[in-house]
Structure formats: C-alpha cells, structure tokens
Amino acid sequence: MKRRDFLKTTALGAAAGWAMWPADVWAATTVRLTVLHTNDMHSRIDPFPNDGRTNGGLGGMARRATLIHQIRQQEANVLLLDSGDIFQGTPYFNFFGGELEYKLMTQMRYDAATLGNHDFDNGLAGLQRQLPHAGFSFLSANYxxxxxxxxxxxxxxxxxEKQGIKIGVFGLGIELAGLVDPKNYGATMYLDPVQRAADMVKQLREKEKxxxxxxxxxxxxxxxxxxxDDRKLAQQVAGIDLILGGHTHTFMAAPEKFTDSNGHETLVNQVGWAGINLGRIDFNFSKKNKQKINVATAVLPVGQPVISS
Incomplete structure (x- = not known):
C-alpha cells in the first residue's frame, strides 16, 4: 500500500502555488508540524493474528513504535497524542492493570492523552496505581x-512549542453515567464539554497565544x-483547529472539515481502534506570521509497508 494512495491534501489559504516553490525556499520560509495520533487502543499490545480475520496481521505496539521512530527521523517537529480508552480488551490488562500500556506509550514518547470511559474500569484507585508508569500528560478539561x-x-x-509555533492541547471525556459503574468513578463530576471547550479555546488563544x-x-x-459528539462540538465551538476523537471506533479515510462563519476551519478525525492505524496530520505554517498555509493528512496502517510520496 503506497502512501500516495491514501494521502489527502486540504488547501488552507493560498496553497495553489506552494508546491512549485524550490525546496530550499519552502524550508526557509515554513515550519512543518507533524501530529501523530491514536485512539481506543484497548490494551492491544500484539498484532491481530494473521489468520484471515478482518484486520489480521495489523497493529501491534512494537510495529507502531518502529513507524513512529521512522517518522521522527524524517520530521523535526512531531507531537504524538492519544484520545483515550487505552485500557481494557486483552489479557495484558487483566494481568497487569494497564502498567504495560503506559510503559510502552512512554517508550514511544507520547506527549499527551485524554481519558476514555474504559480507563476507569479498575476504578479510581486502579487508575491512580498506574499513573506513575505514564511519562506523558493526561489532559481532562471536563472531569x-x-x-x-x-x-x-x-x-x-x-x-x-515547536520551532516557534505554539500548540495548545486540551482533553474532553464522555459522560460516565450509564457507561461506567458508579463505584469506578466515584465523586468525579462531569462538566459540560461545550462550555469547557469554549473556555479552553479562550484560554489557549487569548492568554497562551x-x-x-x-x-x-x-x-x-x-x-x-x-x-x-465531535461533529456537534466542531460546529458549536469556534476556534478549535483539530479534534482528534475516540470512543466510537470510527475508521476515517480523511478528516471531516467544518468551516464557521468567520472562515475558521476545524478538522475532525478518528483512526478506528486497537492501534490498527496511526493517524498523521502535517500542518505547514509561515515562519513570518505563524499562520497555517496548508494541511496534509494520511492514515498509516500499522503492519503494512508505507512508501513515502
């Protein structure tokens, strides 16, 4: 499977001529940020057995680590993010309670993650026990x-901050009531995700710049x-550039785009589940004014060779 077969490019602003620029001019005037993302890993450490089943032979944390390492060797500015439900789904979680998942994600140098409903499956105490193994930040604005x-x-x-470009990342979780046994989340309070998202945009845009x-x-x-849901959030809260989703295990070939009345574009993306795919979104910024110029996106199957375009 060649990368160009599933590479999707979205123009933001005057993108028509950028590809014609000499490479040295382009590199001198732009900054590229590469966002890699996963969701709903569900304790899938090993690849799916290659026995004819759907997704057979795909996934596996070792293979994902190799792919991420290859991308980091090629790109200077990489963020690696996860959208929750790291826990639950294989005997690894039953035996080790999430320790292995967090340790492997730390070795892969994840930058941040949010919490999914299954991350509460061993209760607050179970989550607390595993947090010391996570060498990355958990972000939650509405719990x-x-x-x-x-x-x-x-x-x-x-x-x-990557080469002068400042990126703000925040997390939102689903309402736990009805999905999680109350004893597993205790006195955790669920806050309105729309209001909290609007608060985060204001904080990140106006105060954090x-x-x-x-x-x-x-x-x-x-x-x-x-x-x-993510689509409603994109339409109700202005100022978010990218929503990286989880929970519904949705396989998307390319992000969905929403544009508000001011022309601001929000991309919504999700890459299935179980680490079958690694999402990649490349943002190019002008060095001069730090504005987005264009975006290129790809879905990278973990376990199949990817040829760079």
Missing part, C-alpha cells in the same frame, strides 16, 4: 476530580441523538 483521590492529578490543557488548538476528545464521532 472534575476535586472530591476524589485523583485531585490535582490531571491538567485541563498543555502547551507545546497559541497558533494551533487541538482537542483530544473521547465524546464519539457522530450520534443521531442530541448527545454531544
């Missing part, structure tokens, strides 16, 4: 843990009911 043993353990957002705002969401991609 209030102040009345629990996890008070002050999570940040609502985090900022990163971020050039790019990313939401790690475990709300789910799309529901036919009034239940909040």
């Amino acid at each position: 209030d843990f102040n009345q629990t043993i996890l008070k002050s353990r999570f940040q609502p957002y985090k900022t990163f 971020c050039n790019l705002v990313i939401c790690l969401s475990h709300l789910g991609y799309k529901y036919e009911t009034a239940k909040m």
